[in-house]
Amino acid sequence: MEPVHDSFRRVHGREKGYEPAEVDAFLDRARASFEMETTDGEPVTAAAVRDASFALVRGGYSVAAVDAALGRVEDAFAAQERADAIARLGARAWVEKQRTDAQEILDRLSRPPRNRFDRVSAIRYGYRVEEVDLVADKIARYLADGTGVSVEQVRSVAFRMQRGGYREVQVDALLDAVIEIMLAVG
Known part of the structure; x- marks a missing residue:
């Protein structure tokens, strides 16, 4: 899984976007889970990516850009979960x-x-x-x-x-x- 959060643009003025620290922390945790490194808490799954939510703040990350990246991350987890399930079942x-x-x-x-x-x-x-x-x-x-x-x-x-x-x-x-x-x- 390639890095997805290094290039998010931030919104300007009064516009609100996702809290950058929350997004970065979630995506870092997702990367570690995807690469099967040890992580704090529950491993991330496709469903967890779909359910992820972040606070809205002024100057945050663009909602559309983060949501698009989360879609790609969810797809990657789903493909991995599918392969694991086929191997297991x-x-x-x-x-x-x-x-x-x-x-x-x-x-x-x-x-x-x-x-x-x-x-x-x-x-x-x-x-x-x-x-x-x-x-x-x-x-x-x-x-x-x-x-x-x-x-x-x-x-x-x-x-x-x-x-x-x-x-x-x-x-x-x-x-x-x-x-x-x-x-x-x-």
Whole structure:
């Protein structure tokens, strides 16, 4: 894995970016984990890279540049994890696991529109149902025939909020699972 954080540009003026020390520390830890050096704390995984978050500060690193680098880092970890899993389980068992995981997601997405996820109460905000259902349809097509959506599109999807919308935690968990499958199958 090549260095990714030596060249991040910093934002200027009132604009906020990611806290440089946090980004640098995370990427250093990720590098050590990827290269299988000893690290403090839990080893970094593709999922940990996807879940990484940093404080926003004036003069910080460009959010877009860091997010793009994190996408590449996540891809590298996913490829390593895929190779490790195939070596450990064997190709046939690994493929079957991916197929089973994809079918579970497809089963959820096959539910009728407006009923694919739990809803928050009418006085709380959740993800806008129509937007989530539109993305869910695209993901279902991808899982069924491999067309229509890329990892970057799933990573960058954002939904507006509405009262009584879909429960964010469930939608986010499904999107994470889709990303894991997409990265696992390469």
